[in-house]
Amino acid sequence: MNREFSVSDSVVVNADASVLYDAISDPTKMGSWSPENLGAVVLDPRGGAYVGMTFDGHNKRGRVRWITRSTVTVADPSKAFEFRVYAIGAKSPRFKGANATWRYDFEPVPGGTKVTETWTDDRRKWPDALTFVFDKIVTSGRTFPQFQRRNIAKTLANLQKHYA
Template identity: 60%
Template sequence: MPRTLTVSDSIVVNTDPATMYAHISDPTRMGNWSPENTGATVLDGGGDTHVGMTFEGHNKRGGFGWTTRCVVTAADPGERFAFEVRAIGVKKPRLTAPIATWEYRFEQVEGGTEVTETWTDDRRSWPDLAANIFDKIVTRGKVFADFQRKNIEITLRNLKREMEKPSA
């Protein structure tokens, strides 16, 4: 069976698109919402998020941690933020290959901003059977599309809860 290469979900958050973009386009903050990401280190200095900016994402699933190297591919304030995962490794991202693309779109709607998170599997050179076997080993039984669908749902729910918290 051919694998699903893209999954996506959306949620409406009671805030404006510019505020949503500002939070999501800062990769150091993703650990606040993601069930796997624990934060990031921007490699090419601070400043505004921009196309070509690189960062290392720090991740953990159960007792296993890994690091990814990512490159920002879209940085359109209030509209779209995207990055490609281009390398992976346990402590340092040493294995370079197309891995995945993550994209976030922001649309003003009644009640706030519709945030759409999309994951795309960039492992196009992998045969489906090999990818499915690998996926089931590292996710304890699921293919990545199903696994990421659940992660996206959790991330969006956490993001909404965090963004709609009353200010202290």
């Protein structure tokens, strides 16, 4: 089985790109849309997203909770927001290593803004067999691409519903 390293989906949201960018680029609000994220704490807040901004995300899947540390790699207002997850842990993000990159692109279209959410698996050094087994354990039988497809669809649907 070939490993899939990136999945994405898009939806048109009835809002301006600037409004959606401001909402999504604030990691403290991500819990409003995401099925797993409960929000975040920005480590050096400066009044908006900026490249190099670091935040700790609080996450939950079933009864399991964990914290991730991420750094913003793209902060282009009304156009794109991206962050890279590079540390994870149960109570603090102490285990460092490439994890994932999340990206949001915003494109004005008739009826609002097309929002595209993309997840990229940054675990390139993991052997495929180990990744496959690990993914199935932590996602109740799915690979992470399969699992993230569902999460992305839920996140985008929640965003669309919020701005309906």
